[in-house]
Amino acid sequence: MRRELFDIPEGVIYLDGNSLGALPKHVPARVQEVVREQWGQRLIRSWSEGWWEAPQRIGDRIGRLVGAAPGQVVVGDSTSVNLYKALMGAVKGTTRTEIVLDATSFPTDGYIARSVGELTGLEVRPAHPSSLDLTENTAVVLLNHVDYRTGGILDMVELTAQAHSVGAQVVWDLCHSVGVYPTELDEIGVDFAVGCTYKFLNGGPGAPAFIYVPRERQATFENPLSGWNGHRAPFAMESSYVPDPGIARARVGTPDIISMLTLDAALDVWDEIDMRTHWQHGLSLTSLFRSYVEQMTSLEVITPNTVLRGHQISVRCENAAEVMDKLIARGVIGDHRPPDVLRFGIAPLYIGPDDVKRAAEVLAEVTR
């Protein structure tokens, strides 16, 4: 626990870091420096004083947390936009006929997959990760590493191998696992991955997302959003698009510098973190919360009781919206997902054993 690094409001137990991470204390001063000095005083000169390369530099910092060697992750755009790039890249030129969609995914993954399916003529087949039924018709499988409702973690090693065994590619959505799980993208041989930075990474509201394109796929990856930032020589202003040879080809337009550098500052908190230790720490805390909830309430915990779970406990509860309002009114902030799920994110950086005990007590009070 490194709670001293965070600015958590008095009287609040914040269990929604899986939706919007808390503010690291040092971040406001760094944002101020970006606005007042880099923008205000250096003006256009800042583009050549660190801004231009920020998406790749910050990408490498995230790469360390997901097992990606430098030069394979770039930050920018939203998760939805990055999903689109990854899926369009994966199906480009394929003669296969289907995209398999993890039916437990966060909705945006399915919306984007269907849009890609419509544009390319591929069928989108939703399937449960336990029975994907992949065939030689499968071009790509889109999987969500952590189920946003239950907090269950999919077996990335096994499912990636399953896809590869039929010659299909795999795109992983890491939104709920980055900053949680010691993912090893390079070692597993994942084809593409995307994720957001505003949940467990504490990058700030709507902080830019990232995309992972492994080095060996970069030369053939075609970004459908061929904006000038992905060009080999963006300032040559050439009329034809020649993509950057490396990960920069996944860039699109001018990056949102203020949000980007807010994220950069926030990532300092992660510099000393070993992801394996961090994950174990989260497992202890979620176990503890689970046991309190089971002791103190009659609610059903739907998060799988195995080690394959995120830093999240989800509870089935009638009138979930109303119950969550009551919890928030008493200072316990989580969220709910329709129709009947209460979600509690347990971010080990700023949540401790006393917090989860008190949260369970309040949950017991409001559902009694």
Next chain:
Amino acid sequence: MRRELFDIPEGVIYLDGNSLGALPKHVPARVQEVVREQWGQRLIRSWSEGWWEAPQRIGDRIGRLVGAAPGQVVVGDSTSVNLYKALMGAVKGTTRTEIVLDATSFPTDGYIARSVGELTGLEVRPAHPSSLDLTENTAVVLLNHVDYRTGGILDMVELTAQAHSVGAQVVWDLCHSVGVYPTELDEIGVDFAVGCTYKFLNGGPGAPAFIYVPRERQATFENPLSGWNGHRAPFAMESSYVPDPGIARARVGTPDIISMLTLDAALDVWDEIDMRTHWQHGLSLTSLFRSYVEQMTSLEVITPNTVLRGHQISVRCENAAEVMDKLIARGVIGDHRPPDVLRFGIAPLYIGPDDVKRAAEVLAEVTR
């Protein structure tokens, strides 16, 4: 001139507001409030306290500056991403065979148009705006309102009518005209427009871009980037994508709140501005700068000497990169574009007659 509202560094004449606008003085405090209070203290609750609707609310503020009634402009993503949405929306379901590309466009417009062409099978035909040769094969024409190299303004009324006369649609890129020209999108009947907010609007480095989809086109506009923010009921987490009935369907993923609200704060400067008066003011200043350059140097001004020009003067100059370095070293900040163009943005909000005189003197000194 409202220079007192801006934080311009001592000793600098900033003539690059057409690339990155200057910092309005009140913005840092507002950004700090977003970070410390809205994110740090209110946390996830801020999403229902103004964040969620910010893209439409801020879009309406920009709408006023480009002649768009409320409910037709939304802020988010980069210009390149918005160009992609607009072009894909324009060609969806067409039986026509070509996209006509303004050959004088900023390169990213062409890169995106070609990507759209490849995906949809339409041919991309570059043409000079003076001879577009539109036919009944033309699905859409992509035009740049202000030429980024010369500063010349295209006649939006005439060119839009030309496109419509053959049943083609038109997408206008307003990057260099928003905050410059009293554009009347609704009145002219433009089909789609996009633009950025980090140039003359002073929204901050990489501030989010915008897209205009007029009300009568919204019901049939299909956003290829069908992220959850464009859904009719994003929090219902439905598995099928049903677009919002209005402009929100042009949204994609979670917006970058810190950059978005930085832009929102910056727009306060524009609240009192009448665009016609503002444009006239810019014309006087660019005329003045032109006359000084012509008197004091032997350089050729390539910006058209008509009223159809932006708040920019471009000058042809050998060794443009080197000359610009010398200018910057003496406190006159502009930029250059290959191979031989020096660009000087004249933002009437913070540039006055003394500035343009001094800038011309320094230009004369370094090119003597």
